[in-house]
Amino acid sequence: MGAISAVPGPGMNVAVLRKQRGWGQHRLAQESGISASMLGKIERGERALTQGVAASIARAFALPLEEVLGQAPVPSEDSLKALNSAIRRFDLPREPDASRQELKAALTEMTKLRENAKLNEVLSKLPELVSGVTNFAHAAATPEGWAMVADAYSTVYWLAARHRWMMLADLAVTKQKLAAQQADPLAQAISARDEAGVYLNMGEFEDGLSVVDRAITLIESGAPEGPKRSYALGILHLRGMTLAGRLRHKTTADQHIARAWALSEEFNADVDRLGIHFGPQNTAVHVVATYGDLHRHAKAIETMEELTRNPQERPLKLPPTRTSPLRMNVARSKLALGDRDGALTELEVAWALAPQMARVHPTSQELLRVLTTMHKRSNPRLTRLARRANIRF
Incomplete structure:
Protein backbone atom coordinates (compact mmCIF):
# COMPACT_ATOMS: atom_id res chain seq x y z
CA MET A 1 0.00 0.00 0.00
CA ALA A 72 -8.02 5.70 1.46
CA PRO A 73 -7.69 4.10 4.91
CA VAL A 74 -8.65 0.44 5.23
CA PRO A 75 -12.02 0.19 7.02
CA SER A 76 -11.34 -3.36 8.26
CA GLU A 77 -7.87 -4.91 8.31
CA ASP A 78 -9.32 -8.34 9.16
CA SER A 79 -11.67 -8.30 6.16
CA LEU A 80 -8.87 -7.19 3.84
CA LYS A 81 -6.60 -9.98 5.11
CA ALA A 82 -9.42 -12.50 4.60
CA LEU A 83 -9.95 -11.23 1.05
CA ASN A 84 -6.27 -11.57 0.21
CA SER A 85 -6.31 -15.09 1.62
CA ALA A 86 -9.31 -16.02 -0.56
CA ILE A 87 -7.56 -14.62 -3.63
CA ARG A 88 -4.39 -16.62 -2.93
CA ARG A 89 -6.46 -19.83 -2.96
CA PHE A 90 -7.57 -19.26 -6.56
CA ASP A 91 -5.85 -22.51 -7.64
CA LEU A 92 -6.28 -24.32 -4.32
CA PRO A 93 -10.02 -25.00 -4.23
CA ARG A 94 -11.84 -26.67 -1.39
CA GLU A 95 -15.05 -28.64 -1.47
CA PRO A 96 -17.97 -26.40 -2.46
CA ASP A 97 -20.07 -25.38 0.51
CA ALA A 98 -22.68 -23.35 -1.41
CA SER A 99 -25.06 -24.24 -4.22
CA ARG A 100 -25.36 -22.48 -7.56
CA GLN A 101 -28.59 -20.82 -6.40
CA GLU A 102 -27.01 -19.60 -3.15
CA LEU A 103 -24.04 -18.14 -4.99
CA LYS A 104 -26.23 -16.40 -7.58
CA ALA A 105 -28.20 -14.88 -4.72
CA ALA A 106 -24.97 -13.75 -3.03
CA LEU A 107 -23.80 -12.11 -6.26
CA THR A 108 -27.14 -10.31 -6.55
CA GLU A 109 -26.83 -9.07 -2.97
CA MET A 110 -23.29 -7.91 -3.68
CA THR A 111 -24.54 -5.99 -6.73
CA LYS A 112 -27.03 -4.10 -4.56
CA LEU A 113 -24.33 -3.19 -2.04
CA ARG A 114 -22.03 -2.08 -4.85
CA GLU A 115 -24.71 0.00 -6.58
CA ASN A 116 -25.51 1.76 -3.31
CA ALA A 117 -21.80 2.41 -2.72
CA LYS A 118 -21.72 0.47 0.55
CA LEU A 119 -17.96 0.04 0.42
CA ASN A 120 -17.49 -1.25 3.96
CA GLU A 121 -20.21 -3.86 3.58
CA VAL A 122 -18.79 -4.99 0.23
CA LEU A 123 -15.40 -5.56 1.83
CA SER A 124 -16.87 -7.54 4.71
CA LYS A 125 -18.78 -9.93 2.42
CA LEU A 126 -16.29 -10.33 -0.43
CA PRO A 127 -13.94 -12.93 1.13
CA GLU A 128 -16.74 -15.48 1.57
CA LEU A 129 -18.13 -14.78 -1.89
CA VAL A 130 -14.75 -15.08 -3.64
CA SER A 131 -14.04 -18.38 -1.88
CA GLY A 132 -17.53 -19.71 -2.58
CA VAL A 133 -17.60 -19.04 -6.32
CA THR A 134 -14.01 -20.24 -6.77
CA ASN A 135 -14.69 -23.57 -5.06
CA PHE A 136 -17.90 -24.01 -7.07
CA ALA A 137 -16.25 -23.20 -10.43
CA HIS A 138 -13.45 -25.73 -9.93
CA ALA A 139 -15.99 -28.44 -9.04
CA ALA A 140 -18.57 -27.62 -11.73
CA ALA A 141 -16.06 -26.79 -14.50
CA THR A 142 -18.73 -24.89 -16.48
CA PRO A 143 -18.62 -21.51 -18.27
CA GLU A 144 -21.36 -20.27 -15.92
CA GLY A 145 -19.30 -21.19 -12.86
CA TRP A 146 -16.25 -19.33 -14.16
CA ALA A 147 -18.43 -16.36 -15.13
CA MET A 148 -19.45 -16.11 -11.48
CA VAL A 149 -15.78 -16.07 -10.49
CA ALA A 150 -15.10 -13.30 -13.02
CA ASP A 151 -18.04 -11.32 -11.64
CA ALA A 152 -16.78 -11.66 -8.06
CA TYR A 153 -13.31 -10.47 -9.07
CA SER A 154 -14.83 -7.56 -10.97
CA THR A 155 -16.24 -6.43 -7.62
CA VAL A 156 -12.82 -6.89 -5.99
CA TYR A 157 -11.36 -4.63 -8.67
CA TRP A 158 -14.16 -2.08 -8.17
CA LEU A 159 -13.59 -1.93 -4.41
CA ALA A 160 -9.81 -1.70 -4.75
CA ALA A 161 -10.07 1.05 -7.38
CA ARG A 162 -12.38 3.13 -5.17
CA HIS A 163 -9.77 3.10 -2.39
CA ARG A 164 -6.80 3.31 -4.78
CA TRP A 165 -5.39 0.01 -3.50
CA MET A 166 -3.77 -0.55 -6.86
CA MET A 167 -1.75 -3.68 -6.08
CA LEU A 168 -4.98 -5.40 -5.09
CA ALA A 169 -6.76 -4.03 -8.17
CA ASP A 170 -3.99 -5.36 -10.42
CA LEU A 171 -4.15 -8.79 -8.79
CA ALA A 172 -7.93 -8.86 -9.05
CA VAL A 173 -8.03 -8.23 -12.80
CA THR A 174 -5.36 -10.89 -13.36
CA LYS A 175 -7.58 -13.50 -11.67
CA GLN A 176 -10.67 -12.07 -13.38
CA LYS A 177 -9.04 -12.48 -16.79
CA LEU A 178 -8.14 -16.12 -16.09
CA ALA A 179 -11.72 -16.86 -15.07
CA ALA A 180 -13.26 -14.94 -17.98
CA GLN A 181 -11.23 -16.95 -20.50
CA GLN A 182 -13.13 -20.02 -19.29
CA ALA A 183 -16.51 -18.25 -19.31
CA ASP A 184 -17.96 -16.32 -22.28
CA PRO A 185 -17.26 -13.28 -24.52
CA LEU A 186 -19.29 -10.94 -22.31
CA ALA A 187 -17.24 -11.87 -19.25
CA GLN A 188 -14.12 -11.29 -21.33
CA ALA A 189 -15.32 -7.82 -22.35
CA ILE A 190 -15.97 -6.88 -18.72
CA SER A 191 -12.56 -8.26 -17.81
CA ALA A 192 -10.91 -6.09 -20.48
CA ARG A 193 -12.87 -3.07 -19.23
CA ASP A 194 -11.59 -3.66 -15.69
CA GLU A 195 -8.04 -4.35 -16.89
CA ALA A 196 -8.09 -1.02 -18.73
CA GLY A 197 -9.43 0.48 -15.50
CA VAL A 198 -6.26 -0.56 -13.69
CA TYR A 199 -4.19 1.27 -16.28
CA LEU A 200 -6.54 4.23 -15.88
CA ASN A 201 -6.05 4.32 -12.12
CA MET A 202 -2.31 3.83 -12.50
CA GLY A 203 -2.15 6.86 -14.80
CA GLU A 204 -0.98 4.70 -17.73
CA PHE A 205 -3.68 5.94 -20.08
CA GLU A 206 -2.09 4.94 -23.41
CA ASP A 207 -1.75 1.32 -22.30
CA GLY A 208 -5.34 1.34 -21.08
CA LEU A 209 -6.50 2.52 -24.50
CA SER A 210 -4.54 -0.31 -26.12
CA VAL A 211 -6.42 -2.83 -23.94
CA VAL A 212 -9.74 -1.24 -24.92
CA ASP A 213 -8.91 -1.17 -28.64
CA ARG A 214 -7.84 -4.81 -28.61
CA ALA A 215 -11.01 -5.90 -26.83
CA ILE A 216 -13.24 -3.90 -29.18
CA THR A 217 -11.58 -5.55 -32.18
CA LEU A 218 -12.14 -9.02 -30.71
CA ILE A 219 -15.81 -8.34 -29.94
CA GLU A 220 -16.50 -6.76 -33.34
CA SER A 221 -14.88 -9.64 -35.20
CA GLY A 222 -16.16 -12.56 -33.14
CA ALA A 223 -19.37 -11.81 -31.23
CA PRO A 224 -22.76 -12.31 -32.93
CA GLU A 225 -25.06 -9.31 -33.42
CA GLY A 226 -27.44 -8.66 -30.57
CA PRO A 227 -27.91 -6.88 -27.23
CA LYS A 228 -25.00 -8.68 -25.51
CA ARG A 229 -22.60 -7.59 -28.25
CA SER A 230 -23.85 -3.98 -28.07
CA TYR A 231 -23.56 -3.99 -24.29
CA ALA A 232 -20.01 -5.36 -24.43
CA LEU A 233 -18.93 -2.78 -27.00
CA GLY A 234 -20.74 -0.04 -25.11
CA ILE A 235 -18.95 -0.54 -21.80
CA LEU A 236 -15.62 -0.67 -23.65
CA HIS A 237 -16.30 2.62 -25.44
CA LEU A 238 -17.22 4.21 -22.10
CA ARG A 239 -13.84 3.17 -20.73
CA GLY A 240 -12.18 4.36 -23.93
CA MET A 241 -13.65 7.85 -23.71
CA THR A 242 -12.50 8.17 -20.10
CA LEU A 243 -8.93 7.18 -20.96
CA ALA A 244 -8.82 9.45 -24.00
CA GLY A 245 -10.21 12.31 -21.91
CA ARG A 246 -7.46 11.89 -19.32
CA LEU A 247 -4.93 12.03 -22.15
CA ARG A 248 -6.63 15.16 -23.55
CA HIS A 249 -6.89 13.34 -26.89
CA LYS A 250 -10.01 15.14 -28.12
CA THR A 251 -10.34 13.31 -31.45
CA THR A 252 -10.07 9.87 -29.85
CA ALA A 253 -12.43 10.85 -27.03
CA ASP A 254 -14.99 12.17 -29.51
CA GLN A 255 -14.81 8.92 -31.48
CA HIS A 256 -15.55 6.84 -28.38
CA ILE A 257 -18.30 9.28 -27.35
CA ALA A 258 -19.99 9.07 -30.75
CA ARG A 259 -19.83 5.28 -30.82
CA ALA A 260 -21.13 4.96 -27.26
CA TRP A 261 -24.06 7.28 -28.02
CA ALA A 262 -24.90 5.24 -31.14
CA LEU A 263 -24.82 1.94 -29.24
CA SER A 264 -26.85 3.37 -26.36
CA GLU A 265 -29.70 4.12 -28.76
CA GLU A 266 -30.25 0.38 -29.06
CA PHE A 267 -31.48 0.34 -25.45
CA ASN A 268 -34.67 2.01 -24.26
CA ALA A 269 -33.22 2.11 -20.75
CA ASP A 270 -29.88 1.30 -19.16
CA VAL A 271 -29.17 -2.39 -18.70
CA ASP A 272 -27.19 -3.71 -15.78
CA ARG A 273 -24.97 -6.76 -15.48
CA LEU A 274 -24.04 -7.11 -11.82
CA GLY A 275 -23.53 -3.41 -11.27
CA ILE A 276 -22.01 -2.49 -14.64
CA HIS A 277 -24.48 -0.31 -16.53
CA PHE A 278 -24.78 0.65 -20.17
CA GLY A 279 -27.42 2.69 -21.92
CA PRO A 280 -28.37 6.33 -22.55
CA GLN A 281 -28.06 7.50 -18.95
CA ASN A 282 -24.71 5.94 -18.05
CA THR A 283 -23.32 7.11 -21.38
CA ALA A 284 -24.31 10.65 -20.40
CA VAL A 285 -22.61 10.17 -17.02
CA HIS A 286 -19.33 9.24 -18.73
CA VAL A 287 -19.66 12.05 -21.27
CA VAL A 288 -20.01 14.60 -18.45
CA ALA A 289 -16.79 13.32 -16.84
CA THR A 290 -14.92 13.22 -20.15
CA TYR A 291 -15.98 16.75 -21.09
CA GLY A 292 -14.62 17.85 -17.72
CA ASP A 293 -11.28 16.16 -18.44
CA LEU A 294 -11.20 17.90 -21.84
CA HIS A 295 -11.97 21.27 -20.17
CA ARG A 296 -15.27 21.48 -22.04
CA HIS A 297 -16.98 22.45 -18.83
CA ALA A 298 -19.95 24.25 -20.39
CA LYS A 299 -20.72 21.15 -22.49
CA ALA A 300 -20.45 18.98 -19.36
CA ILE A 301 -23.07 21.09 -17.60
CA GLU A 302 -25.23 21.17 -20.73
CA THR A 303 -25.13 17.35 -20.91
CA MET A 304 -26.12 17.16 -17.23
CA GLU A 305 -29.04 19.52 -17.80
CA GLU A 306 -30.26 17.40 -20.69
CA LEU A 307 -29.91 14.24 -18.60
CA THR A 308 -31.98 15.63 -15.73
CA ARG A 309 -34.55 17.56 -17.78
CA ASN A 310 -38.17 16.43 -17.34
CA PRO A 311 -37.56 14.12 -14.33
CA GLN A 312 -41.21 13.01 -14.35
CA GLU A 313 -40.96 11.76 -17.92
CA ARG A 314 -37.35 10.55 -17.79
CA PRO A 315 -36.30 9.92 -14.18
CA LEU A 316 -32.64 9.26 -13.49
CA LYS A 317 -32.63 5.54 -12.68
CA LEU A 318 -28.93 4.93 -12.15
CA PRO A 319 -27.75 3.81 -8.69
CA PRO A 320 -25.77 5.99 -6.24
CA THR A 321 -22.49 4.40 -7.34
CA ARG A 322 -23.01 6.21 -10.66
CA THR A 323 -25.00 9.30 -9.67
CA SER A 324 -22.69 10.36 -6.84
CA PRO A 325 -19.58 10.59 -9.09
CA LEU A 326 -21.80 12.29 -11.70
CA ARG A 327 -22.56 15.06 -9.22
CA MET A 328 -18.87 15.32 -8.33
CA ASN A 329 -17.95 15.84 -11.97
CA VAL A 330 -20.66 18.45 -12.46
CA ALA A 331 -19.33 20.18 -9.33
CA ARG A 332 -15.84 20.13 -10.86
CA SER A 333 -17.08 21.82 -14.03
CA LYS A 334 -19.11 24.41 -12.11
CA LEU A 335 -16.10 25.25 -9.95
CA ALA A 336 -13.92 25.58 -13.05
CA LEU A 337 -16.45 28.10 -14.42
CA GLY A 338 -16.40 30.08 -11.18
CA ASP A 339 -19.72 28.88 -9.75
CA ARG A 340 -18.63 28.00 -6.19
CA ASP A 341 -22.15 27.85 -4.79
CA GLY A 342 -23.28 25.56 -7.59
CA ALA A 343 -20.26 23.34 -7.04
CA LEU A 344 -21.03 23.11 -3.32
CA THR A 345 -24.65 22.19 -4.05
CA GLU A 346 -23.59 19.38 -6.37
CA LEU A 347 -21.06 18.14 -3.84
CA GLU A 348 -23.69 18.09 -1.10
CA VAL A 349 -25.87 15.90 -3.33
CA ALA A 350 -22.92 13.57 -4.02
CA TRP A 351 -22.36 13.12 -0.28
CA ALA A 352 -26.08 12.57 0.37
CA LEU A 353 -26.26 9.88 -2.33
CA ALA A 354 -23.16 7.87 -1.36
CA PRO A 355 -21.30 9.12 1.73
CA GLN A 356 -18.88 6.18 1.90
CA MET A 357 -17.83 6.75 -1.70
CA ALA A 358 -17.65 10.54 -1.36
CA ARG A 359 -15.36 10.17 1.65
CA VAL A 360 -12.70 8.28 -0.36
CA HIS A 361 -13.19 9.62 -3.90
CA PRO A 362 -10.29 11.85 -5.03
CA THR A 363 -12.57 14.27 -6.91
CA SER A 364 -14.74 14.80 -3.85
CA GLN A 365 -11.64 15.26 -1.69
CA GLU A 366 -10.08 17.77 -4.06
CA LEU A 367 -13.23 19.82 -4.48
CA LEU A 368 -13.63 20.11 -0.72
CA ARG A 369 -9.99 21.12 -0.34
CA VAL A 370 -10.36 23.89 -2.91
CA LEU A 371 -13.72 25.12 -1.63
CA THR A 372 -12.52 25.31 1.97
CA THR A 373 -9.36 27.12 0.84
CA MET A 374 -11.19 29.66 -1.32
CA HIS A 375 -13.96 30.50 1.18
CA LYS A 376 -12.64 33.21 3.48
CA ARG A 377 -15.83 33.79 5.41
CA SER A 378 -18.32 31.64 7.26
CA ASN A 379 -20.41 29.28 5.14
CA PRO A 380 -22.57 26.98 7.28
CA ARG A 381 -23.23 24.54 4.42
CA LEU A 382 -19.55 24.15 3.63
CA THR A 383 -18.70 23.90 7.32
CA ARG A 384 -21.17 21.04 7.78
CA LEU A 385 -19.78 19.16 4.79
CA ALA A 386 -16.18 19.75 5.85
CA ARG A 387 -16.95 18.30 9.27
CA ARG A 388 -18.38 15.15 7.66
CA ALA A 389 -15.09 14.82 5.76
CA ASN A 390 -13.04 15.49 8.92
CA ILE A 391 -11.63 18.74 7.56
CA ARG A 392 -10.87 21.54 10.00
CA PHE A 393 -12.60 24.61 8.64
Missing part, protein backbone atom coordinates in the same frame (compact mmCIF):
# COMPACT_ATOMS: atom_id res chain seq x y z
CA GLY A 2 1.13 3.55 -0.72
CA ALA A 3 0.66 6.73 1.25
CA ILE A 4 -2.56 6.93 3.27
CA SER A 5 -4.55 10.13 2.84
CA ALA A 6 -6.17 10.83 6.22
CA VAL A 7 -7.29 14.35 5.25
CA PRO A 8 -9.19 14.95 2.00
CA GLY A 9 -7.31 16.66 -0.80
CA PRO A 10 -4.81 14.72 -2.96
CA GLY A 11 -3.41 18.05 -4.14
CA MET A 12 -1.94 18.58 -0.69
CA ASN A 13 0.47 15.71 -1.40
CA VAL A 14 2.09 17.47 -4.36
CA ALA A 15 4.00 20.09 -2.35
CA VAL A 16 5.04 17.47 0.22
CA LEU A 17 6.44 15.13 -2.43
CA ARG A 18 8.14 18.01 -4.26
CA LYS A 19 9.85 19.32 -1.13
CA GLN A 20 10.97 15.82 -0.12
CA ARG A 21 12.98 15.77 -3.35
CA GLY A 22 14.32 19.27 -2.90
CA TRP A 23 12.60 20.41 -6.10
CA GLY A 24 11.31 23.91 -6.72
CA GLN A 25 7.97 24.52 -8.39
CA HIS A 26 9.61 25.46 -11.68
CA ARG A 27 11.49 22.17 -11.87
CA LEU A 28 8.36 20.12 -11.20
CA ALA A 29 6.43 22.19 -13.73
CA GLN A 30 9.11 21.55 -16.33
CA GLU A 31 9.41 17.83 -15.58
CA SER A 32 5.64 17.26 -15.58
CA GLY A 33 4.78 19.48 -18.53
CA ILE A 34 2.31 21.69 -16.65
CA SER A 35 2.58 25.41 -16.06
CA ALA A 36 4.20 26.77 -12.93
CA SER A 37 1.13 28.95 -12.44
CA MET A 38 -1.20 25.95 -12.43
CA LEU A 39 1.12 24.03 -10.10
CA GLY A 40 1.16 26.93 -7.65
CA LYS A 41 -2.64 27.10 -7.63
CA ILE A 42 -2.90 23.34 -7.04
CA GLU A 43 -0.49 23.45 -4.12
CA ARG A 44 -2.22 26.47 -2.55
CA GLY A 45 -5.65 24.84 -2.88
CA GLU A 46 -6.91 27.35 -5.43
CA ARG A 47 -7.37 24.77 -8.15
CA ALA A 48 -8.39 21.12 -8.00
CA LEU A 49 -5.82 18.50 -8.92
CA THR A 50 -7.34 16.39 -11.70
CA GLN A 51 -6.29 12.79 -12.16
CA GLY A 52 -4.83 13.62 -15.57
CA VAL A 53 -2.54 16.29 -14.09
CA ALA A 54 -1.80 14.01 -11.12
CA ALA A 55 -0.63 11.33 -13.57
CA SER A 56 1.79 13.81 -15.18
CA ILE A 57 3.16 14.73 -11.76
CA ALA A 58 3.46 11.06 -10.77
CA ARG A 59 5.49 10.36 -13.92
CA ALA A 60 7.76 13.31 -13.13
CA PHE A 61 8.36 11.91 -9.64
CA ALA A 62 8.69 8.32 -11.01
CA LEU A 63 5.96 7.28 -8.59
CA PRO A 64 2.74 5.32 -9.02
CA LEU A 65 -0.32 7.54 -9.29
CA GLU A 66 -1.65 6.28 -5.96
CA GLU A 67 1.32 7.90 -4.19
CA VAL A 68 0.21 11.31 -5.45
CA LEU A 69 -3.52 10.81 -4.95
CA GLY A 70 -3.10 9.00 -1.63
CA GLN A 71 -4.89 5.80 -0.62
